[in-house]
Amino acid sequence: MAVIAVINRKGGSGKSTLATHLAAYCATNGMAVMLGDVDRQQSTRTWLRQREKRQPPQRSPIVGWAVDPKNVLRPPAGITRVILDTPGGMRGFDLARVVMFADAVLMPVCNSVFDRESAAECFAELMTLPRVASGRCKVAAVGMRLDARTKAAEVLAAWANQHKLPFVGVLRESQAYVRCVEQGLTLFDLPSAQVQADMVQWKPILEWLAPMLQAAQPAAAAPVRPQSTPTMRPVSSRTNGLAPAGRSTVRDERPSQSDHAQPGVAEPRQRRDAAHRVGGLFAWLPIPRFLQRKPAPDAFAGSAL
Incomplete structure (x- = not known):
């Protein structure tokens, strides 16, 4: 089971947008996916309720899960991918526990000095964790809400290179993301002709995640x-x-x-x-x-x- 965690200490960095789109990508491609909401605000749960109303055609269902110590649920059989949306401010023991489960961490970063500084501190702490330091949990940054008319992408790429943090792509500032999330949809649910430019930006991100997602096929049962x-x-x-x-x-x-x-x-x-x-x-x-x-x-x- 592949676990992809979306982590950034700074609120408003686009974690829920990135997590919901990754879950929808898995569902669009027929993968059995669960969207886990570790954030107490339960943003992805709101999105899932909206999605149930829309019922996107020809899409595998996305199983939702919210942190609730009094309500332990069992997942449907066959779940092979989990996307975790995490809260802002995660550090120390909480951060380490999430990373111990993750196969990959995506860190959404906006282009401001505050966002970059917060992301750099979070990455430095991640690198102290054995699972990340040994390469068993991959970490990469994604530029979020970048204006194509500026040099924001170049600035973030240079910042990531300075900190030796893999920088796998950028997502532009677009009202399409806002409108989709409000309706329980993602760009992966729209006709390809409408989102062709955005799909080009998603390609390197998905290529980086492909080894983890493709390796999550159910394994044959081993002898007991x-x-x-x-x-x-x-x-x-x-x-x-x-x-x-x-x-x-x-x-x-x-x-x-x-x-x-x-x-x-x-x-x-x-x-x-x-x-x-x-x-x-x-x-x-x-x-x-x-x-x-x-x-x-x-x-x-x-x-x-």
Whole structure:
């Protein structure tokens, strides 16, 4: 399951616009996608309600999800892509927990000194996280609401190059985005003749995301090893769904000797990495456990909690 997180500490940077368009792109191409709203303002939930009224033809449904520690839902079977819209001001433990689930982070950045400075600080913190530093979670910036008559795109590209932040594209300032979002639509729902210029701008962004999105096809079930199923202690309702910050449930990610001893049973390393970073991590924000990817059988210690 591919997880794409849209992150920027500064409010009004275009996170919800970018997240809804990515979800609609997945739906347009027949991908089973869930749009997760980590932002307490629930902007994408409003957009989804408008979309239900419009019922775009020939589109796969977008499953919505909002953070609610008292309402743990189960996703429909077959969800393979998740787009996360995150709140402004995310940092520290909250930022690290989201990144531990993400395969890619897109950072929308507007062209002002305030936006660039905020984005630079956020990127610097992201680079301190092991998952980003090791390259397992890719990070890139997208220029948002740029006026084509100015040199805003060049300024942002130079800024990104200075900070060694991949800069994968720009989206122009256009009322088409505003009108679409208000109706629960995106540019991907409109006739291609009407949005030809905008689709040219989306192409490099989607090409950068393609390896993550295309690699999210459901994998064949691996043989089950004959051992007891690991257990987890349910999170107490008194903690409001929050897990203690200093306690990790993830064991060593190195393959065990038993994995090497049984050809055909051991999963590829990248699949094992994805399984290991799932367990117990969505209990923090609180994020419902239905977003947890299926862990490997030895992913948790029976008494880790």
